Amino acid sequence: MSNTPKVIITRRLAPAVEARMAELFDVETNSDDTPMDAAALADAMRNCDVLVPTVTDDINAALFAGDDMRTKLIANFGAGVDHIDLKAARAANVLITNTPGVFTDDTADMTMALILGVPRRLSEGSKLLRAGEWQGWSPSGMLGHRIGGKTLGIIGMGRIGQAVAHRARAFGLNIRYHNRRRLPESLEQMLGASYEPDLDTLIAASDILSLHCPHNDETHEMINADRITSMRPDAYLINTSRGELIDEEALITALEQGKIGGAGLDVYTHEPAVNPRLLEVNNTVLMPHLGSATFEGREASGMRVVANIQIWSDGHRPPDQVLDGWA
Template sequence: MSTSSPHILVTEPIPQAVVSYLQNTGEVTVAQKGAYQSEEQLLQDLPKYDALLCMLSTPVTEKVLNKAKNLKIVANFAVGYDNIDVKAANKLGIKVANTPNVLTEACGDYAMGLLLALSRKFKEAEQYLRDGKFTGWEPLGFLGMELRGRTLGIIGMGRIGQAFAQRARAFGMNIIYHNRSPIDPKKEKALDAEYFNDHKELARRSDVLSLNCPLTEETHHLVDRELLKIMPQHALLINISRGAVIDEAVLAEALHDEIIGGAALDVFEEEPKVHPKLLSAPNTLLLPHIASATHKTREAIGMLAAEAITSVLQGKPDDEIPNLISR
């Protein structure tokens, strides 16, 4: 590798507009899909690079960071950054950036889409038709949950949680939520939302429970056997946050035993692996982590990460680096 300009590693194929932007700053290597989902490969290759644009699937551990002697910044192609040891990065003087704000509308739309598909049994009905079983309209065919008048409980009332609540309100749903603290009273009033300090009581009162919280020590396996038993038997569970917020084995068991009414999941604890009992669970919609999958949003995510990388490599001060994370 030439040392005349910075070297930037992108761990998965991303929109070409983002790659072109980065090429104005340095030499860019875009890896093949799945090339950097192991610590071993990063340990081998990362010491050659000055900047890393990575995915949630990229394990940027303390061991990896210690080996990356030339690394100046890690920019995550995501809002979350639980795949990065931020504390170790800060100790080593390596900047860390994420990509908030640009996913909000796409994820709000997507959460509403999941709810509609799950509550009205779209997947099962389409498969019924494709299998050649549709012989005409049936008065008892694929009866689902009508959303008007139902209660949506949201755990994690950040930007995406509020975007989902806004859409659900348009469908006539009642909004309750649990958060570390209540949101701004004006926003709460606009959504006609009620705050619950106890997430278990929220689950007890929810016809639909949506997980929109970050993955932390407190939220790991937040949805466990006890919480699932508290939920109404007809209740639906939606997760577009992080897979490990749910104990997947327990959820699969609850779905098979009809403890709750159904689940729509976009994320999984050991992606890309999915718990085998979830694959066979009834009333379950499983999708491959596509909540932000619009052309506009994915390019915007990439550009935010690229702007952070460019700012660092150009030696700009911290207050001019977009979306810098510190702990």
């Protein structure tokens, strides 16, 4: 390979990022930002040294199987890599990089917005006002729940989970968490968080449950019908991670029947398609995958992609190489 790799970007990135890539590499951009289908992705991987995909691209095993596959580096835009078949990539000797940590604060901010917005019924209030149906202030009108003193259960205490805990402590929430590995005691004390080794106990005890896990075989629909049933009737479920962590049909049924207090969702099982039933229930705040949607975060992530490609093309191991799951 020459020192100027051919790079194909599957979606539009920040102008500064695309401009920097054009300075350094032989770049092909996606000018109309239309997500690539399987055929387009296969064609791209036959014609580039580096593919820069996003969460909307299904980089499955079939794409690595062709004898004429040219790609040697997949420099993912974003931290999550559950849309990439890592085993197939490894077998094909294709390196994978991501951009961990860039969107931590942005996603934690969105999580806190949902933690505040659902119990205080912000979405319902906005709809009422915009529909011209608000009759004015009333002592019993649009009552919600305060969050101070409530128990926030965090599932997944990585970068984002810790950032959420840090914010939540300032709002007076009692923080409990479940994680594959317990955090050091000093970090627990700093975050004001207590460890719960049993996931089901945490789910049943939480007033607000927030998900911060990668999607994989172990976490697929981890919040299933039985666990949703075990939640308190006035509890709230928050998800800014991956839609596939929740059995969406079971959640919708629980919301329709008033079995839980509500849900704040930024991700969905079949996005961009959203279940029509979910759109009809009122006790929700629904966002269109905005967790990382800041100018600053998106540009920083793009520049991390540039750095990974440049270091790799210089013959060195890229700093954000994914070895197993999420780096």
